[in-house]
Amino acid sequence: MAGLATSFGSGAMTNSIADINEAACVLAIGTNTTQAHPIIGMNLRSAVKKGKTKLIVANPLEIGLVRDAEIWLRHRAGTDVVLLMGLMKVIVDEGLADEKFIRERGENFDAFKDSLRHYPLDLVEKVTGVPGAKVVAAARLYATSHPAAILYTMGITQHTHGTDNVMAIANLAMLTGNIGKPGSGVNPLRGQNNVQGACDMGALPNVYSGYQSVADPRVKEKFETAWGAALNPTPGKTLTEIMPLAHEGKIKAIYLMGENPSLSDPDASHVREAMQRLDFFVVQDIFLSETARLADVVLPAASFAEKDGTFTNTERRVQRVRKAIEPVGDSRPDWWITCQIAKRMGAKGFDFESPAQIMAEIARLTPSYGGISFDRLEKESLQWPCPTPEHPGTAILHTELFSRGKGHFVALDYKPPAELPDAEYPLVLTTDRSLFHYHTGTMTRKVKGLNLFRKEELVAINPGDAAGLGIADGEMVRVVSRRGRVTAKARLTEASPPGTIAMTFHFAESPTNELTNPAFDPVAKTPELKVAAVRVEKAERAAVATG
Amino acid sequence: MSDITLTINGREVKANRGMTVLEAAQAADIYIPTLCHYPDLEPYGGCRLCLVEIEKMRGLPTACTTPAADGMVVTTGSAAIDSVRHASLELILTTHPCDCLECHRRHRCGPYDVCLRHVAVTDRCVTCPANEDCELQQVVDYVGVHKLRIPRDTRPREIDASNPFFTIDRNRCILCARCVRACQEITCIGTIDMSYRGYAMKVSTFGDLPLIETDCGSCGECMVRCPVGAMFPKDIIRPEREVRTVCTYCGVGCSMYLGVKDGKITGVRGVREGPVNHGRLCVKGRFGIAEFVNHPDRLTTPLIRKNGRFEEASWEEALDLVVARLGKYRGDEVAVISSAKSTNEDNYVMQKLARAVLGTNNVDHCARL
Incomplete structure (x- = not known):
């Protein structure tokens, strides 16, 4: 999101899901969307099948979409900047750039154009492993198809240079004028049901709701007046910084709602240690998760089926969540619990009787949500920005101006991943997702049928690599990194390129994130979950309970 | 929007260019029987029930595959249509268990009545998961088939129960191909297809493997389009009401109805008007919600750690402790x-x-x- 903020001035999907059907070309880079966003995957596949849309897939893994793709760029994990800059060099050299768009809507183009000389085709081929002819073909296809859309997810962001990756994508879209039109755009597909909403609401260390900076004195004053409290103008710490600070004893207490860092965060055993060192740890969840087990107090929360509220989806669409059943047992909606704690601490401004009242305050203080109310959401769903009660919402961003005015072209240098394979750890581990499970499996592992499809972690390893290690399909292996070791079953598959293995993190029995690298992007603070150096060895005996 | 006018059964009907005759009729609330048509699938013309007469056209064209045109004059029922439609429906019924269609008591039977008068208990109409919700029943009622003139084909057909969430019972399949087309047009995976010829024709996977052993993503888009009870969910509980909400899994934000009965979630149904999903759901959304919401491991009371173990506590106690400790x-x-x-x-x-x-x-x- 930080990358898009630099290039465009706001970080969110520029277009809408329905738009994909209108694209003449889609570049899907670093996203396994048929697994992670199945309905978007269906849209994409059906657009390709109807013959209206040509698909370019860029992914080191042979994901499901590869069979639908016109061109598959199988670049090495972590070389996205080189691949993208290589594509752009071809586009500029062949005169395929949209000069009018660049002139009217872009800035800093000359410096950017000059930086492209560092990416000649032979270097691109050498670094990414993608044949030059394929890079040229992909560049031509993307640049000559109008409109063209880019989809990406964590395969782009979860790198120590994730922000660079995102800015490279923004460069590519601007270079070809693919911004602000139906079927075009830069579209980060958000993974969780309300990750967009959590960001929009200011569950981030540097902004209040609607991305209003905590450091801006005018914003601070506005919220101080509204909330009747003195506020701190210094941005706080991100999750990836909070855990190490807890480990050092600098952060002493954490109140955590509905997350499971024990499995989801990189270098997970270090994270668990950090949480154990806290003086006081409150966890609010619907299940006694691996994280909740470490808490001093566990507060039972109502599930989405038991409460009213709103979720904001990946295309900025705010939709109503409705209570279908009473909260189970003595559980309570999250907002109610949080308000109780605040009120009992003597705070004012938490006397909400319903989520509708909370939304009214959000709308009052958040320009992009200004026109959103439960009354309107009863009849429709609204895509922000929606500043007034009469505003119909916004399907496509940046149609005339970027949020920051002009679109900023960024000259980029290639930075390799923080950890590269070496003699001791010769393989690259990259993380992916299974269609049948969700994040740390807190919910999906409770569903018997889903476990029938996928009941355990599988280490996807190229048959060539496996043969060298004497590993057979289905055999238990131990994956070892500088941070930990995890045992799981090997699955021999050409979907993993030689030298790269892939694992999910859905299974508590094989906590993949004990292996991953917590090194993070300096701007976005996103950890490098997509590249860690590991080695794979035979496990003497099955140490993993399955089922 | 309406840019063409046609006459159906003597009535002037407005329609949009690009609509089929069937769609134009449906938009004007004129019923034409069909079993293979589905609103979001391409026209198929397989069941031969939507036959109509159109002036200046030869024969009996299928309404679902004929584009509506300005000035068209359409008749949806006549002796010629009824005769062919009746025969087509009889052919469909020869391979479908007909007990639920022929019995005159059917409309008076509740879902759990035991029928002892006409059919064996094991084969009674209420065992069908589509009972009271079956499009074939509706069509039979409209066309009025009471007895088959052709002997029924009662050879048992394979049941594929390998998928944990839904079953394919080919004994009830009428080969309308909606499931196959959904898999090809909606999910674009193409796990299932029509295979074999003539009487042996059936819905099957590549190599006739059980569904669980294929690339099927188990979204259930095939199942929701089945007009009869040939594809049906394994857990069927009729909800007492449904509540529209948004899925809790990924960031797509699919609109769904949660079925509710006795304070529990019974199942999930996609919302056709949903702005993002248009009724479609994936395996997690359709089949992965009720079980975790209703799961016995759900936290139901606050817990406080005392001497290294969790002990149940009241909200008062837990909140007071949080305020005292966190508040420091x-x-x-x-x-x-x-x-x-x-x-x-x-x-x-x-x-x-x-x-x-x-x-x-x-x-x-x-x-x-």
Whole structure:
């Protein structure tokens, strides 16, 4: 999101899901969307099948979409900047750039154009492993198809240079004028049901709701007046910084709602240690998760089926969540619990009787949500920005101006991943997702049928690599990194390129994130979950309970 | 919007260019029987029930495959149509268990009545999962087939129960191919197809493997389009009411109805008007919700750690402890971790608590993970 903020001035999907059907070309880079966003995957596949849309897939893994793709760029994990800059060099050299768009809507183009000389085709081929002819073909296809859309997810962001990756994508879209039109755009597909909403609401260390900076004195004053409290103008710490600070004893207490860092965060055993060192740890969840087990107090929360509220989806669409059943047992909606704690601490401004009242305050203080109310959401769903009660919402961003005015072209240098394979750890581990499970499996592992499809972690390893290690399909292996070791079953598959293995993190029995690298992007603070150096060895005996 | 006018059964009907005759009739609330047509699938013309007469056209064209045109004059029922339609329907019925269609008591039977008069208990109409919800029943009622003139083909056909969420019972299949087309046109995977010829024709997977052994993603889009009871969910509980909400899994934001009975979630149904999904759902959304919401491991009471073990506590006790202990920390010493799974309202009050009460901007969630 930080990358898009630099290039465009706001970080969110520029277009809408329905738009994909209108694209003449889609570049899907670093996203396994048929697994992670199945309905978007269906849209994409059906657009390709109807013959209206040509698909370019860029992914080191042979994901499901590869069979639908016109061109598959199988670049090495972590070389996205080189691949993208290589594509752009071809586009500029062949005169395929949209000069009018660049002139009217872009800035800093000359410096950017000059930086492209560092990416000649032979270097691109050498670094990414993608044949030059394929890079040229992909560049031509993307640049000559109008409109063209880019989809990406964590395969782009979860790198120590994730922000660079995102800015490279923004460069590519601007270079070809693919911004602000139906079927075009830069579209980060958000993974969780309300990750967009959590960001929009200011569950981030540097902004209040609607991305209003905590450091801006005018914003601070506005919220101080509204909330009747003195506020701190210094941005706080991100999750990836909070855990190490807890480990050092600098952060002493954490109140955590509905997350499971024990499995989801990189270098997970270090994270668990950090949480154990806290003086006081409150966890609010619907299940006694691996994280909740470490808490001093566990507060039972109502599930989405038991409460009213709103979720904001990946295309900025705010939709109503409705209570279908009473909260189970003595559980309570999250907002109610949080308000109780605040009120009992003597705070004012938490006397909400319903989520509708909370939304009214959000709308009052958040320009992009200004026109959103439960009354309107009863009849429709609204895509922000929606500043007034009469505003119909916004399907496509940046149609005339970027949020920051002009679109900023960024000259980029290639930075390799923080950890590269070496003699001791010769393989690259990259993380992916299974269609049948969700994040740390807190919910999906409770569903018997889903476990029938996928009941355990599988280490996807190229048959060539496996043969060298004497590993057979289905055999238990131990994956070892500088941070930990995890045992799981090997699955021999050409979907993993030689030298790269892939694992999910859905299974508590094989906590993949004990292996991953917590090194993070300096701007976005996103950890490098997509590249860690590991080695794979035979496990003497099955140490993993399955089922 | 309406840009063409046609006459159906003597009535002037407005329609949009690009509509088929069937769609034009449906838009004007004129019923034409069909079993293979489905609104979001391409026209197929397989069941031969939507036959109509159109002036200046030869024969009996199928309404579902004929584009509506300005000035068209259409008749949906006549002796010629009825005769062919009746025969087509009889052919469909020869391979479908007909007990639920022929019995004159059917309309008076409740879903759990035991029928002892006409058919064996094991084969009674109420055993069909599509009973009272069956499009074939509707069509039979409209066309009025009471007896088959052709002997029934009663050879048993294979049942594929390998998928944990739904079953294919080919004994009830009428070969309308809606499931196959859904798999090819909606999900674009093409796990199932029509295979073999003539009487042996059936819906099957590549190599006739059980569904669980294929690339099927188990979204169930095939199942929801089945007009009869040939594809049906394994857990069928009729909800007493349905509540429209949004899925809790990924960021797509699919609209869904949660079925509710006795204070529990019975199942999930896609909302056709849903702005993002248009009725479609994936395996997690369709089949992965009721079980976790209703799961016995759900936390139902606050827990407080005492001497290394969790003990159940009242809300009063738990909240007082949180306030006493958490309230001691301010600013840099404390952090709040919010949730990408919770609602906007939950997240808003959480960051407000961090900033306005605990005096810290140390608030984040797993956006980066």
